[in-house]
Amino acid sequence: xxxxxxxxxxxxxxxxxxxxxxxxxxxxxxxxxxxxxxxxxxxxxxxxxxxxxxxxxxxxxxxxxxxxxxxxxxxxxxxxxxxxxxxxxxxxxxxxxxxxxxxxxxxxxxxxxxxxxxxxxxxxxxxxxxxxxxxxxxxxxxxxxxxxxxxxxxxxxxxxxxxxxxxxxxxxxxxxxxxxxxxxxxxxxxxxxxxxxxxxxxxxxxxxxxxxxxxxxxx
Amino acid sequence: xxxxxxxxxxxxxxxxxxxxxxxxxxxxxxxxxxxxxxxxxxxxxxxxxxxxxxxxxxxxxxxxxxxxxxxxxxxxxxxxxxxxxxxxxxxxxxxxxxxxxxxxxxxxxxxxxxxxxxxxxxxxxxxxxxx
Numbered sequence: 001x002x003x004x005x006x007x008x009x010x011x012x013x014x015x016x017x018x019x020x021x022x023x024x025x026x027x028x029x030x031x032x033x034x035x036x037x038x039x040x041x042x043x044x045x046x047x048x049x050x051x052x053x054x055x056x057x058x059x060x061x062x063x064x065x066x067x068x069x070x071x072x073x074x075x076x077x078x079x080x081x082x083x084x085x086x087x088x089x090x091x092x093x094x095x096x097x098x099x100x101x102x103x104x105x106x107x108x109x110x111x112x113x114x115x116x117x118x119x120x121x122x123x124x125x126x127x128x129x130x131x132x133x134x135x136x137x138x139x140x141x142x143x144x145x146x147x148x149x150x151x152x153x154x155x156x157x158x159x160x161x162x163x164x165x166x167x168x169x170x171x172x173x174x175x176x177x178x179x180x181x182x183x184x185x186x187x188x189x190x191x192x193x194x195x196x197x198x199x200x201x202x203x204x205x206x207x208x209x210x211x212x213x214x215x216x217x218x219x
Numbered sequence: 220x221x222x223x224x225x226x227x228x229x230x231x232x233x234x235x236x237x238x239x240x241x242x243x244x245x246x247x248x249x250x251x252x253x254x255x256x257x258x259x260x261x262x263x264x265x266x267x268x269x270x271x272x273x274x275x276x277x278x279x280x281x282x283x284x285x286x287x288x289x290x291x292x293x294x295x296x297x298x299x300x301x302x303x304x305x306x307x308x309x310x311x312x313x314x315x316x317x318x319x320x321x322x323x324x325x326x327x328x329x330x331x332x333x334x335x336x337x338x339x340x341x342x343x344x345x346x347x348x349x350x
Contacts, residue, residue: 095264096301105261105268105302106277110324136265136320138279138328140287192264201265 001129001154001174002073006043007051007065014041015172019129020066021047022174023077030054030076069207073154077127081217082178084125084161085185087115089215090199095192098199100213111160111203112214116185118198122164124175124182125202125218128153132171136162136201142191148201149182151175156207159214163188163200253310253332259340260307262294265321269307269329272345278313278329279322286331297339306344308336 004011006020018041025036034053037046048064051072055062058075066072090098090113097103098113116122134150137143148162149170164183175182188196204212258271260280267280267287280290290307297305310333317323 094301103302105263105266105304106270107266107324109265134319137267138317138320138322139281140284188264196264 001077001152002066002068005065005067007048008063010043010065012043017041017043017047018172019174020051023073024050024054026174026176027054027076030057069154069156077154077174079153079155079157080127080177081125081219082123083114083218084122084182084200084202085114085116085120086123087117089113090115090197093197094194095196098197100215110211111201112218113197113199113201114218116163116198116200118185118187118189120185121181122161122183122185122200124151124177124180125161125214126151126153126157126159126204127177128157128159128175130166130170130173130175130182131158133166134160134162145191146186151182157212158205158207160203161200162203253312255308255335256311256329257306257308257345259304259344260290260294260337261302261304262291263302266302267321268325269309269311269331276326278327279317279325280331281314281322281328282331286334289334290331290337293334293337297337304340306336306338306340307334309334 001019002016004013004016006012006016018039021037021039024031028036031050031053034050037050051066052062052064054076055072058072100109100112102109128151130149131152132150134148135143136146136148146163147166148160148164149166151159161182163186165186166183167181170182185198185200187198189198202214204214206212256271258269261268268277269280270277294305309331311329311331314328314330316327322328
């Protein structure tokens with residue numbers, strides 16, 4: 001979620017300060033009695049006071065700084081998962097199956113497909129920050145019509161959600177699993193005739209790039 | 220003088236034309252050669268890949284809409300199950316591993332410029348090269 005540290009003697013880049021300000025406002029249970037912050041990416045006394053206040057509720061020796069992948073950020077915005085559509089895993093249809101490990105030619109399915117209803121809201125499968133709009137396909141008609149998002153969690157876990165229409169201006173937004181709406185599901189039936197089950201594709205990697213079976217963490 | 224000027228303008232025009240086509244397609248650089256390659260192609264939901272004969276590496280296919288549509292239709296014509304392989308001979312060049320999409324799970328990308336042959340897979344597809 002953070003590229004560099006925020007707080008006392010931190011680098012305090014605009015983007016990282018914005019992320020921290022968003023999280024502070026979402027954790028008003030720890031911020032009280034201080035008021036919420038203006039999310040402007042500018043580091044100043046109010047942001048530092050909020051960091052100190054929140055750390056005093058999380059640790060014995062507050063140091064006034066939030067480091068990438070450090071304990072403060074992990075406690076402020078824990079890694080949590082939730083089912084993105086509220087529906088189960090795509091079963092077998094005429095185009096294959098949606099479970100992790102299902103055949104995909106010479107490879108196996110690297111993610112998990114969760115059934116979806118076209119036009120319905122999709123919620124964040126992982127708590128973190130939307131870091132970019134991600135495209136499942138790089139060329140052809142699919143590249144033009146199918147999209148998604150990349151989410152990075154406080155421990156560096158990265159999750160890609162494909163076959164959705166992302167919400168407007170969502171990049172840079174801090175999101176909570178199962179609560180934040182990240183977009184609406186797209187239909188795949190226009191591209192794959194004869195009965196494909198509409199779904200969204202979830203792909204997860206740890207910070208060091210290890211593959212994660214989404215079903216083991218999302219359910 | 221006129222005799223010398225015309226060839227000069229012609230050469231300059233052709234050079235600018237080739238430079239423009241490269242600029243229009245940033246992934247295609249001047250020193251990248253287009254080669255004839257044989258191998259096996261798979262099309263399916265979330266799969267659009269090519270494995271050259273004699274290689275273990277698998278490449279994600281990149282092409283214009285027309286070529287992708289032809290590949291999809293031809294694959295469907297020569298197969299009866301999802302993710303079945305077909306033989307494919309192409310004019311193409313190879314690109315680095317992608318950083319987004321399903322393509323990032325493969326060893327690299329292959330940009331197809333021309334389909335020379337596509338047919339049902341058979342034992343002798345790769346000749347002496349093997350697979």
